[in-house]
Amino acid sequence: MFNKSQLAVIVGSVLASSMFYAHAAETNSASTEADERMTITGQSSDYKVSNNTGSMRMEMTALETPGQVTVIDQKIIDEQRASTLGQVLKNDSSISAEGNSRNRERFSLRGFQLGSSSGFLRDGKQHWSHYRQPIELLESVEVLKGPAGLLYGQSAPGGLINMVSKKPTADTQITFSQDIGSDNETRSTLDVSGSLNEAQTLRSRLILSQQNSESWRSYSDGSSPTTDRFVGGLFVDYDLTDDIMLSVHYDRTVDDSSVDSGAYIKDGDAVLGDKYAWDAQWSNIENEVENIGFDVAAQLNNTWSINAGFNHQDFKRHDVESYPKEETYDASTGTYTQGGSDRSDHWVFQTASIDLVGEFDTAGMGHQLLIGSNWLGYSYDRVQYSLESLDTTVGQPTGSPIIDSTASVRTSKSEYDTYGFYIQDMLTINDYWQVLAGVRYDQIITRGQGGEADYKEDAIVPKAALIYHPANNGSIYLTYSESFEPQGEVSDTDAINDGQKLDPLTGKLVELGSKWELFNEQLFVSGAVFEITQENSIINIDQDNDMYEVTQAGERRHRGAEFALQGNITENFSLSGGGTYLDAKYTKDESYQGNRPADVPEFSANVWSRYQFDNNTDLNLGAIYVGSRFGDAANTFKKDAYTRFDLGVAHTLKYDQNLDFVFRFNVENIFDTDYLGGGGSTKDDYAANGAQNVVIGEGRNFMATVQVRY
Numbered sequence: 001m002f003n004k005s006q007l008a009v010i011v012g013s014v015l016a017s018s019m020f021y022a023h024a025a026e027t028n029s030a031s032t033e034a035d036e037r038m039t040i041t042g043q044s045s046d047y048k049v050s051n052n053t054g055s056m057r058m059e060m061t062a063l064e065t066p067g068q069v070t071v072i073d074q075k076i077i078d079e080q081r082a083s084t085l086g087q088v089l090k091n092d093s094s095i096s097a098e099g100n101s102r103n104r105e106r107f108s109l110r111g112f113q114l115g116s117s118s119g120f121l122r123d124g125k126q127h128w129s130h131y132r133q134p135i136e137l138l139e140s141v142e143v144l145k146g147p148a149g150l151l152y153g154q155s156a157p158g159g160l161i162n163m164v165s166k167k168p169t170a171d172t173q174i175t176f177s178q179d180i181g182s183d184n185e186t187r188s189t190l191d192v193s194g195s196l197n198e199a200q201t202l203r204s205r206l207i208l209s210q211q212n213s214e215s216w217r218s219y220s221d222g223s224s225p226t227t228d229r230f231v232g233g234l235f236v237d238y239d240l241t242d243d244i245m246l247s248v249h250y251d252r253t254v255d256d257s258s259v260d261s262g263a264y265i266k267d268g269d270a271v272l273g274d275k276y277a278w279d280a281q282w283s284n285i286e287n288e289v290e291n292i293g294f295d296v297a298a299q300l301n302n303t304w305s306i307n308a309g310f311n312h313q314d315f316k317r318h319d320v321e322s323y324p325k326e327e328t329y330d331a332s333t334g335t336y337t338q339g340g341s342d343r344s345d346h347w348v349f350q351t352a353s354i355d356l357v358g359e360f361d362t363a364g365m366g367h368q369l370l371i372g373s374n375w376l377g378y379s380y381d382r383v384q385y386s387l388e389s390l391d392t393t394v395g396q397p398t399g400s401p402i403i404d405s406t407a408s409v410r411t412s413k414s415e416y417d418t419y420g421f422y423i424q425d426m427l428t429i430n431d432y433w434q435v436l437a438g439v440r441y442d443q444i445i446t447r448g449q450g451g452e453a454d455y456k457e458d459a460i461v462p463k464a465a466l467i468y469h470p471a472n473n474g475s476i477y478l479t480y481s482e483s484f485e486p487q488g489e490v491s492d493t494d495a496i497n498d499g500q501k502l503d504p505l506t507g508k509l510v511e512l513g514s515k516w517e518l519f520n521e522q523l524f525v526s527g528a529v530f531e532i533t534q535e536n537s538i539i540n541i542d543q544d545n546d547m548y549e550v551t552q553a554g555e556r557r558h559r560g561a562e563f564a565l566q567g568n569i570t571e572n573f574s575l576s577g578g579g580t581y582l583d584a585k586y587t588k589d590e591s592y593q594g595n596r597p598a599d600v601p602e603f604s605a606n607v608w609s610r611y612q613f614d615n616n617t618d619l620n621l622g623a624i625y626v627g628s629r630f631g632d633a634a635n636t637f638k639k640d641a642y643t644r645f646d647l648g649v650a651h652t653l654k655y656d657q658n659l660d661f662v663f664r665f666n667v668e669n670i671f672d673t674d675y676l677g678g679g680g681s682t683k684d685d686y687a688a689n690g691a692q693n694v695v696i697g698e699g700r701n702f703m704a705t706v707q708v709r710y
Contacts, residue, residue: 047576048524048567057151058357058370066465066477068528070143081703085133092143093580093604099679101261101693103285111558111584111600112158121162128349131287134231134253136209139166146509147483149461150440153420157483157507157532168203168237169193174710182701185213201239208232219281221397225258243299250292259283264326266690274696280322280398289315304358313349326692334394340387350377366428376418384410415447434467444486459484459504474516483507490550507534523567532558539590555588577607595635599678601627620648631680637691642675662707672700
């Protein structure tokens with residue numbers, strides 16, 4: 001982490017250089033610059049976003065994109081004062097929150113779980129997201145729905161989350177925010193952006209944020225879990241020529257936080273109450289994550305352009321954690337058993353990509369041709385020590401952790417490389433019809449302890465879509481796409497086919513949808529019906545002599561419908577929201593035949609609104625509805641439906657044409673509704689074991705913010 005003197009030098013240098021060149025530009029055209037700054041810092045009442053930065057890897061409007069994409073932009077993130085990805089993704093009803101144990105968030109999209117290595121992108125590149133994401137660095141979050149194997153390789157069939165980083169600006173912008181909220185939460189954020197030379201060809205953006213908070217829950221000794229989190233990012237754009245831009249980025253996240261695995265639910269109630277955290281008070285995880293890389297965008301000629309990029313992610317985690325065994329709780333003595341471990345993990349996640357995009361006409365038809373390749377290199381090292389078992393007595397601190405000298409030290413190492421090659425063409429036949437088609441080939445190479453390649457898998461993924469534009473403000477599309485998830489080989493000595501190569505899990509989507517820009521293109525409305533089938537999941541078939549055969553006859557089928565809108569209803573009234581209906585079930589499975597997946601409601605909906613008064617005051621009102629859902633795949637534990645309302649009010653004081661002060665007050669869960677969030681482990685028998693690791697929804701809480709914008 002930066003020390004105070006280093007931080008002062010960095011902030012001072014950026015402020016001085018940005019303000020110097022802003023002053024020089026003001027000398028030449030003061031009125032023009034003032035107007036431009038007002039445009040940048042002023043609040044817009046429009047939640048509508050017309051383009052999808054990362055969904056197609058080339059320029060396409062929302063009406064041309066043959067699939068559902070929700071863009072949650074900086075306006076909503078800022079209004080809601082979001083500091084976690086979960087707080088952002090609550091604005092999309094197709095996202096289901098799962099558990100957040102080990103200080104990271106888990107999600108499902110259209111009912112399919114998003115993997116840490118394959119479910120998330122940062123600026124269109126695969127991103128290892130095994131930690132709480134640095135929301136302060138993002139200008140928007142895109143939810144790409146449906147199989148995305150063609151452009152992004154291995155991923156779940158529900159879709160992907162693309163986190164779009166903030167970009168440097170040519171004009172000077174300085175924003176400082178101070179948040180103070182419930183649970184002793186404070187967050188200070190500085191965002192400085194501007195040109196570093198008079199020609200404005202060199203631009204930079206520096207973002208620094210420090211967050212500290214206590215939980216509303218508490219351990220056995222009465223202390224509360226705490227969070228100490230630092231985020232820093234530096235983004236630089238340099239115009240090498242009029243046609244070539246080099247972008248360099250670096251960011252660092254240090255998250256030193258206590259562990260709260262969640263509540264223990266039995267017979268519908270939280271044992272020891274909603275506020276009780278079962279972990280030992282010394283349970284703690286420290287994550288240190290660094291990303292560094294570059295992007296190059298070049299216009300080669302009037303027809304062809306090229307985009308290339310690289311990112312190196314280094315992630316170190318130290319996890320000293322108790323493993324509470326809630327089922328051992330004895331109410332008569334107030335005691336239960338804790339296990340635990342002391343482990344160190346190190347991930348290196350590298351990505352590189354290159355895309356060649358051509359726009360040209362043949363036979364009177366337009367082409368947007370994409371030819372590309374990407375590479376992903378993954379390595380992981382772990383050293384783990386077991387801790388001696390301890391007893392926790394409610395009301396007293398748990399004893400200090402002691403490494404179990406009799407237990408073996410567990411180590412592991414794994415590496416793999418993924419190489420993908422893809423081609424896609426968007427063919428514009430005329431003003432009414434477009435056709436998209438593409439195919440991808442992937443190869444995954446798993447490496448052994450010595451670094452040699454010991455296992456290879458490959459996959460071929462197609463995509464096709466037909467788009468009809470009945471009017472210039474609307475489109476109707478029909479899409480077929482696929483996804484894949486490698487499964488390796490059978491590794492089980494009790495299986496008669498031990499060592500057999502397994503096929504990838506495949507996801508297949510058929511979707512019919514429509515998109516419209518209404519009210520003079522101020523309101524974007526979209527909807528779709530879809531069916532996703534996931535095939536090749538494992539089913540074990542019993543054989544003689546206590547042996548079995550591992551087969552891939554399993555299947556899941558998710559059918560649903562979605563509706564979403566974003567934009568202006570009137571000049572002063574903005575709305576963002578939607579609803580999702582999802583019929584999800586295991587259609588062929590050894591244990592869960594006919595069941596719904598865990599934490600996937602049949603119906604969910606959300607809305608966030610803003611009304612702007614003439615006196616520079618904004619009023620926000622939001623609502624989230626999550627239907628009843630099962631807490632485990634065995635469907636033995638059910639969570640009730642709930643509706644939560646949130647409220648916000650902000651007033652902007654314009655000191656002069658360049659300087660604004662924004663005062664904001666937000667209340668979350670204004671009616672103090674009780675509800676259960678994601679997560680839950682029942683060992684497939686809730687009646688006997690209860691449900692562990694369940695997230696309890698926080699009651700009414702507030703956040704007050706003062707923001708200074710230049």
